[in-house]
Amino acid sequence: MQVRERLRAIQPARSKPIERVRGRRVRRRERLTPFLYLMPTLVLLTIFDIWPIALGFWISLWRWGLGAERFVGMDNYQRLLEETVRVEGGSPVIGDLGQSFLVTLYYVIGVIPAALFLAFVVANMLHQKIRGLAFFRAAFFLPHVTSTVAAGMVFLWIFNPQVGVANFALGRLGLPAQTWLQDPDPVIKKIVLAVGLGWPSSISESLAGPSLALFCVIVFSIWASIGFNIVIMLAGLAAIPREIFDAARVDGAGPWQMMRRITFPLLSPTMFFLLTISLISAFQTFEAVYVLTGGGGFGSQAGGPLRTTTTLTLYIFDHFYQRPSSVGYAAAASFVLFFFLIGLTALQFRVGERRVFYE
Amino acid sequence: MMRHDGDRVLKPRSVPRLSLVALYLILTAGAALMLFPFFWMVMTSLKSLGEINLSPPTVLPNEWNFSNYVEAWNKPESTFGRYFLNSALIAIVGTALQMFSAILAAYAFARMNFPLKGPLFLLLLGTLMIPFEVTLIPNFVTIRHMPLLGGNDITGSGGQGLYDSYAGIILPGIANVFSVFLLRQAFLQMPRDFWDAAQIDGASQWTFLWRVAVPLAMPTLLTATLFALLARWNAVLWPLIITSSEELRPVQVAMLYFRGEEGPNFHYLLAAATLVALPGILLYLFTQRYFTEGLSSGAIKG
Numbered sequence: 299m300q301v302r303e304r305l306r307a308i309q310p311a312r313s314k315p316i317e318r319v320r321g322r323r324v325r326r327r328e329r330l331t332p333f334l335y336l337m338p339t340l341v342l343l344t345i346f347d348i349w350p351i352a353l354g355f356w357i358s359l360w361r362w363g364l365g366a367e368r369f370v371g372m373d374n375y376q377r378l379l380e381e382t383v384r385v386e387g388g389s390p391v392i393g394d395l396g397q398s399f400l401v402t403l404y405y406v407i408g409v410i411p412a413a414l415f416l417a418f419v420v421a422n423m424l425h426q427k428i429r430g431l432a433f434f435r436a437a438f439f440l441p442h443v444t445s446t447v448a449a450g451m452v453f454l455w456i457f458n459p460q461v462g463v464a465n466f467a468l469g470r471l472g473l474p475a476q477t478w479l480q481d482p483d484p485v486i487k488k489i490v491l492a493v494g495l496g497w498p499s500s501i502s503e504s505l506a507g508p509s510l511a512l513f514c515v516i517v518f519s520i521w522a523s524i525g526f527n528i529v530i531m532l533a534g535l536a537a538i539p540r541e542i543f544d545a546a547r548v549d550g551a552g553p554w555q556m557m558r559r560i561t562f563p564l565l566s567p568t569m570f571f572l573l574t575i576s577l578i579s580a581f582q583t584f585e586a587v588y589v590l591t592g593g594g595g596f597g598s599q600a601g602g603p604l605r606t607t608t609t610l611t612l613y614i615f616d617h618f619y620q621r622p623s624s625v626g627y628a629a630a631a632s633f634v635l636f637f638f639l640i641g642l643t644a645l646q647f648r649v650g651e652r653r654v655f656y657e
Numbered sequence: 658m659m660r661h662d663g664d665r666v667l668k669p670r671s672v673p674r675l676s677l678v679a680l681y682l683i684l685t686a687g688a689a690l691m692l693f694p695f696f697w698m699v700m701t702s703l704k705s706l707g708e709i710n711l712s713p714p715t716v717l718p719n720e721w722n723f724s725n726y727v728e729a730w731n732k733p734e735s736t737f738g739r740y741f742l743n744s745a746l747i748a749i750v751g752t753a754l755q756m757f758s759a760i761l762a763a764y765a766f767a768r769m770n771f772p773l774k775g776p777l778f779l780l781l782l783g784t785l786m787i788p789f790e791v792t793l794i795p796n797f798v799t800i801r802h803m804p805l806l807g808g809n810d811i812t813g814s815g816g817q818g819l820y821d822s823y824a825g826i827i828l829p830g831i832a833n834v835f836s837v838f839l840l841r842q843a844f845l846q847m848p849r850d851f852w853d854a855a856q857i858d859g860a861s862q863w864t865f866l867w868r869v870a871v872p873l874a875m876p877t878l879l880t881a882t883l884f885a886l887l888a889r890w891n892a893v894l895w896p897l898i899i900t901s902s903e904e905l906r907p908v909q910v911a912m913l914y915f916r917g918e919e920g921p922n923f924h925y926l927l928a929a930a931t932l933v934a935l936p937g938i939l940l941y942l943f944t945q946r947y948f949t950e951g952l953s954s955g956a957i958k959g
Contacts, residue, residue: 332771335769336766338757338761346832350792353799420684423684426680434688447909451698451916452701455697455927533953618797
């Protein structure tokens with residue numbers, strides 16, 4: 299405070315003559331300073347984040363290999379449509395891209411609700427008067443900081459068809475061994491067959507839920523992302539004033555009522571944030587699939603078995619990196635995905651505005 | 658300003674004894690499930706090839722083969738030593754540059770006035786919406802066609818630009834909006850009197866930034882640094898596509914090749930995986946507090 303008062307006394311007397319002496323050039327330099335500070339960030343962001351949108355669109359108009367080969371206009375986009383759904387002999391056939399979209403959808407539906415729900419349960423448990431909070435939090439968060447490649451190796455080993463622990467556990471439960479990450483059969487069909495029913499041949503197998511292989515990837519991703527959700531939710535829970543709970547308890551509210559009337563609404567901004575982040579990152583999932591079921595390099599098929607784990611990102615990667623002259627096509631696909639994600643986020647915010655309770 | 662330091666978090670409810678036991682049982686079971694893959698990774702990495710293929714599997718190794726680690730380390734032709742050095746170099750240099758540029762930008766946004774400040778900041782936040790799939794392919798093309806570098810002429814053709822170079826790996830990730838955002842928050846919280854006082858002492862913006870503002874924002878800077886280091890250490894996709902020569906390969910990419918080469922030798926694979934995962938895990942375990950705080954302040958507009 300004192301400093302400020304002293305300043306107020308000094309400044310008017312001091313600044314005027316100095317300005318007159320230093321003149322206009324100094325003032326111009328001062329005006330330039332902020333932009334000098336911003337320059338590295340702005341230049342790099344422009345080159346590597348903003349410019350790529352234009353460049354990506356430009357590339358998507360070309361047949362592109364190591365460089366531009368032939369201008370093809372909207373052909374790549376037309377091919378995208380054809381690869382999504384085709385009509386062959388009067389009946390619709392799901393193309394490779396359509397298949398990837400379904401795979402991604404199964405993945406998103408498989409990972410997000412489970413990861414959010416489990417995290418919510420654990421976060422509420424940890425948000426009590428308990429000992430060892432730091433230990434539990436670290437235990438749940440550790441997978442999130444572990445390199446996906448390294449963690450993926452362990453899951454490959456756990457799901458090993460011959461000597462993996464997963465099959466050992468199934469054996470103990472009296473269930474038949476599985477080939478896990480190599481099994482392209484849809485989980486829902488497996489269950490239907492297991493209870494003794496037949497699968498109607500009129501329904502395409504692509505619509506019968508994730509393959510067992512994708513199911514394993516989903517388990518891996520839940521394992522890897524749950525800790526992040528827990529830490530964020532704990533922060534959200536800590537931000538709820540305890541007086542509200544105390545007041546509710548005095549009024550005779552039970553735990554379920556407090557959960558429904560206090561925790562849910564007051565945690566809804568946090569949950570909304572997590573849902574947004576989870577959706578965006580689930581649609582971009584790459585590494586987990588690449589490591590667990592093969593990215594197409596090293597002699598494996600991209601998103602095997604039978605492309606039942608080829609997520610959209612893997613599809614784009616495969617065309618961009620491993621197929622000749624389809625960089626332009628991959629760019630077109632990534633462009634469509636971009637607009638899809640923007641639309642999805644916008645939609646989410648419109649729905650969220652009505653549902654989320656802000657204090 | 659709220660503190661999210663986990664151990665001092667408000668604990669609203671005391672729990673009756675019986676359900677407390679149940680609570681601990683469930684939490685312990687959950688934690689065991691989460692930690693099992695780590696346990697299994699280390700155990701498998703210490704067994705012999707014969708033992709890992711036993712059915713039913715042994716829990717603890719019959720014979721503790723610590724030599725697996727040495728053998729895995731020396732297995733790939735140019736050895737893991739080089740890959741670790743690459744990863745460390747990429748992570749440290751990349752993070753240093755990221756922090757330097759983020760500090761400058763954050764300071765400008767927090768403590769300077771200039772035209773278009775609001776729109777520019779919105780633009781910055783807007784880039785967070787751009788998914789990496791969109792930038793991946795154009796950035797690959799941009800790096801390959803950098804004018805006058807790597808044998809390229811002024812139009813960016815002829816050579817391979819920054820493709821297959823450390824610069825090519827590091828460059829696209831330097832400008833990081835998340836770091837700028839975190840640091841800006843920290844600079845904004847600094848009392849204005851500090852700047853006034855420093856000005857009386859004749860300090861310039863530059864001196865003030867490095868002598869006063871940065872030291873005061875150290876916890877936030879540390880948080881941002883840790884996130885950046887970890888993200889770079891664990892990165893796979895970009896280094897995979899932007900390099901081709903083995904001398905530049907970071908550990909994560911090397912691990913993918915190692916898997917291709919070693920196939921069923923999971924004791925070696927998991928020994929290598931343990932070594933690859935360890936730096937990140939240690940980094941987290943020793944600096945947990947900063948991670949938790951950083952994540953929380955990013956989420957709950959700190």
